[in-house]
C-alpha cells in the first residue's frame with residue numbers, strides 16, 4: 001500500500017433510487033489532511049461511511065490502512081478514530097470518565113496517565129471533571145476528538161467537526177486539528193466550510209452528484225480554476241449584471257451580488273475605473289482574492305453554507 005493510508009478506485013454506491021457515489025478515485029497519503037467537500041447530497045457521508053466500514057460499496061475498491069473495507073472492517077476499526085457528525089456526549093459523564101469509558105470499551109489503555117494525556121492533547125485538562133452538560137459546544141467537540149483518539153489511531157475521520165460552533169471555537173478547533181496533523185496523524189475531514197478546508201487541508205476533493213469534479217491542493221485548485229482577483233459589486237443584482245454584459249464585461253450573478261473576475265493583478269485598477277464609469281445602483285464595491293469558495297462556486301454553481309445549499 002506504500003504511503004497511502006486510503007486508496008479508492010472506481011468506487012460506486014447505488015441506492016434503489018440514486019447512485020450516491022459514482023465511480024470516484026482518490027488516495028490519501030500518510031500524514032495528510034484530506035478534505036471532502038460538496039453540497040448536500042453530493043455523496044460525502046456515503047463515501048466516508050464506506051471507508052469507516054459502515055456501508056458496503058456496490059462496486060469498486062476501497063482500502064483503508066491496507067485493508068479492504070469489505071473484509072477488513074474489524075482491523076480497520078482498531079486503527080481509526082471517528083468524530084461523527086453531530087457528536088453529542090452523555091450529559092452526565094465528565095470528560096475524564098467519558099474517555100476512560102470509551103478506552104475500556106475498545107480495550108485500550110485506561111491508565112490515569114493515558115487518559116490525562118489524551119485530555120491534555122485536546123486542551124480539556126481544566127474541564128476534565130465537569131459534567132459534559134456544562135461544556136461549551138467547542139469543548140464538547142474536543143471531547144469527541146479525545147474519544148476518537150483513544151487507542152492512538154493512525155487515521156482520524158472528522159465529520160463536520162466545527163458545524164454550529166461560533167467563530168472563536170471554530171478557530172480553536174482548527175488549531176487542534178493542525179496540531180494533530182503536526183504530530184503525524186492522517187485526517188479525513190468533511191466540512192461545509194470552504195475556509196476551513198483551505199486553511200487545514202493539503203488536498204481537497206470536491207464532490208457533486210456522486211462524482212469528484214476537482215481534486216488537488218487548495219492553492220493548485222485556486223490557480224487552476226481562476227486565481228486572481230474578484231471585484232464584487234454588492235447589491236448590483238440582475239440589472240447590474242445585464243448592464244455589464246451589454247458592455248462586454250463578463251459578469252456572474254451570485255444572489256444579489258455581481259462578480260467580475262480579473263485574472264491579472266495589473267488589470268484590477270483599469271477594471272475598477274471602467275466599472276466606476278457605468279451607472280449601476282449598488283450598496284458596496286470591494287475586491288477579494290480568489291478562494292476555494294470561488295472554485296466551488298464555479299464548479300458546483302452554488303454556495304455551500306452550513307447544512308444549506310443556497311442558490
Ligand code: ATP
Nearest residue numbers: 015016018020038039040041042043044045046047
Ligand atoms: P450532506 O452534506 O447533506 O451530509 P452528503 O454529501 O454527505 O450530504 P450523502 O448523505 O452521501 O450526501 O447522500 C448522497 C445521496 O444518497 C443523497 O441523494 C441521499 O439522499 C442518498 N442516500 C443517502 N443514504 C441513503 C440511504 N440509506 N438510502 C437511500 N438513499 C440514500
